[in-house]
Amino acid sequence: MLNQNLSTRVVHAGESRRKPHHTLTTPIAQTSTFTFENTADLVRYMEARMWGEHDGREEYGRYGNPTTAAVEAKLAALDGGEAACLFSSGMAAVTTTLFSLLSAGAHVIFTDDSYRRTRQFISQFLTRYGVEFTQVPMGDYEALEAAIRPNTRLIFSESPTNPYLRVLDLERLVDIARRHKVKTVIDSTFATPINQRPLEFGVDLVIHSATKYLGGHNDLLAGVVVGSDYLVGGIKETQGIFGPVLDPHAAYLLLRGLKTLELRVKRQNETAQRVADFLARHPAVRRVYYPGLPCHPDYQVASRQMSGFGGVVSFELDTDLEGTGRFIDALQIPYIGPSLGGVESLVEQVALVSYFELSTEERAAIGISDSLVRLAVGIEDPDDLLADLAQALDRAFETETLFQAVNGSGRILPVVMYRR
Numbered sequence: 001m002l003n004q005n006l007s008t009r010v011v012h013a014g015e016s017r018r019k020p021h022h023t024l025t026t027p028i029a030q031t032s033t034f035t036f037e038n039t040a041d042l043v044r045y046m047e048a049r050m051w052g053e054h055d056g057r058e059e060y061g062r063y064g065n066p067t068t069a070a071v072e073a074k075l076a077a078l079d080g081g082e083a084a085c086l087f088s089s090g091m092a093a094v095t096t097t098l099f100s101l102l103s104a105g106a107h108v109i110f111t112d113d114s115y116r117r118t119r120q121f122i123s124q125f126l127t128r129y130g131v132e133f134t135q136v137p138m139g140d141y142e143a144l145e146a147a148i149r150p151n152t153r154l155i156f157s158e159s160p161t162n163p164y165l166r167v168l169d170l171e172r173l174v175d176i177a178r179r180h181k182v183k184t185v186i187d188s189t190f191a192t193p194i195n196q197r198p199l200e201f202g203v204d205l206v207i208h209s210a211t212k213y214l215g216g217h218n219d220l221l222a223g224v225v226v227g228s229d230y231l232v233g234g235i236k237e238t239q240g241i242f243g244p245v246l247d248p249h250a251a252y253l254l255l256r257g258l259k260t261l262e263l264r265v266k267r268q269n270e271t272a273q274r275v276a277d278f279l280a281r282h283p284a285v286r287r288v289y290y291p292g293l294p295c296h297p298d299y300q301v302a303s304r305q306m307s308g309f310g311g312v313v314s315f316e317l318d319t320d321l322e323g324t325g326r327f328i329d330a331l332q333i334p335y336i337g338p339s340l341g342g343v344e345s346l347v348e349q350v351a352l353v354s355y356f357e358l359s360t361e362e363r364a365a366i367g368i369s370d371s372l373v374r375l376a377v378g379i380e381d382p383d384d385l386l387a388d389l390a391q392a393l394d395r396a397f398e399t400e401t402l403f404q405a406v407n408g409s410g411r412i413l414p415v416v417m418y419r420r
């Protein structure tokens with residue numbers, strides 16, 4: 001097979017050229033189990049499996065499925081790994097991978113600006129099983145190296161991170177980890193294999209929430225880990241015990257979504273860059289976080305190791321919690337919702353979606369401003385999205401708006417809520 005470009009791989013990699021019934025698309029093997037002709041057939045299969053040569057044949061749905069296997073082969077080809085293992089969600093990929101690689105007495109290091117549930121899993125669950133951890137600030141390589149102990153087994157980080165889109169210097173990470181014989185795992189959900197391929201830098205395992213860009217249509221939950229046959233094989237064994245497998249129908253939806261991954265991500269990269277440039281010039285915007293802006297702390301690293309800066313732009317408005325809500329409510333194209341990476345644009349006020357139970361002061365203490373907005377652009381026309389942002393900013397900031405507010409005594413008072 002020729003060494004194909006990514007845009008060809010998203011369409012063809014992993015799928016066999018000749019399919020059952022001469023279909024063009026890979027069929028959905030909607031079955032929980034697989035059958036054998038007779039006992040001799042079963043014994044042949046078991047012997048082949050013992051030698052790792054079962055040649056695409058499956059035995060039971062928790063251990064494998066041909067539709068899922070085709071998607072795994074495609075995802076391995078996209079990230080440049082030997083093998084991939086699909087899961088029922090991104091969190092299932094994260095938790096099963098960490099359970100598989102760590103045992104009591106081991107120490108794991110993770111970076112701070114990352115998906116909250118991943119941090120919770122390490123700090124609140126793995127510790128119950130005797131795993132130790134250290135959280136280090138994203139981008140502080142001295143702290144990262146200093147945190148390594150004799151029992152450190154793993155460094156886990158996202159890149160780019162959520163919500164500040166920090167980008168880890170993968171060359172530096174791998175250099176540190178290899179000198180100390182520590183394994184590395186990168187959650188590359190925000191980048192996709194189109195924008196960044198951590199395995200090419202020597203990272204051991206890559207994880208994606210396939211719920212986001214890989215699926216791309218906001219209609220499924222899935223996760224994947226990609227890496228060497230050896231490491232992914234061990235994780236697959238653990239999955240066979242824990243059981244968080246992807247349903248074959250969801251695997252088919254993911255396969256279908258992947259065919260347009262390159263087209264979608266390129267469009268989302270371009271739109272997000274235009275959105276970031278626009279917001280960076282707007283007087284009502286206090287700060288924009290996008291690795292494609294020269295003012296972003298990781299612009300240089302991102303320019304070196306990524307081929308696109310991604311479809312998420314975070315920004316702080318020059319207002320408070322309520323004012324930010326008014327801006328979001330004035331948007332007409334993005335839906336309000338806590339995800340990213342699909343064809344529909346999604347917007348969220350980070351304080352309300354991820355840190356609702358905290359006060360303004362508590363959020364400020366962990367670096368989350370009440371006016372922080374995360375916009376995940378879809379594939380709508382970029383001019384329409386820019387026009388929508390402009391009108392929403394105008395409505396929230398530049399128009400003197402008269403609101404009717406009910407005060408404590410029940411009297412209706414006219415109050416000016418916003419004026420710059």
Ligand SMILES: Cc1ncc(COP(=O)(O)O)c(C=O)c1O
Pocket residue numbers: 089090091092094115158162187189190208209210211212221222223339
């Ligand atoms: C970076 C990152 N990793 C993992 C996850 C978890 O993925 P899932 O929602 O598919 O379980 C998310 C979800 O938002 C995420 O943003």
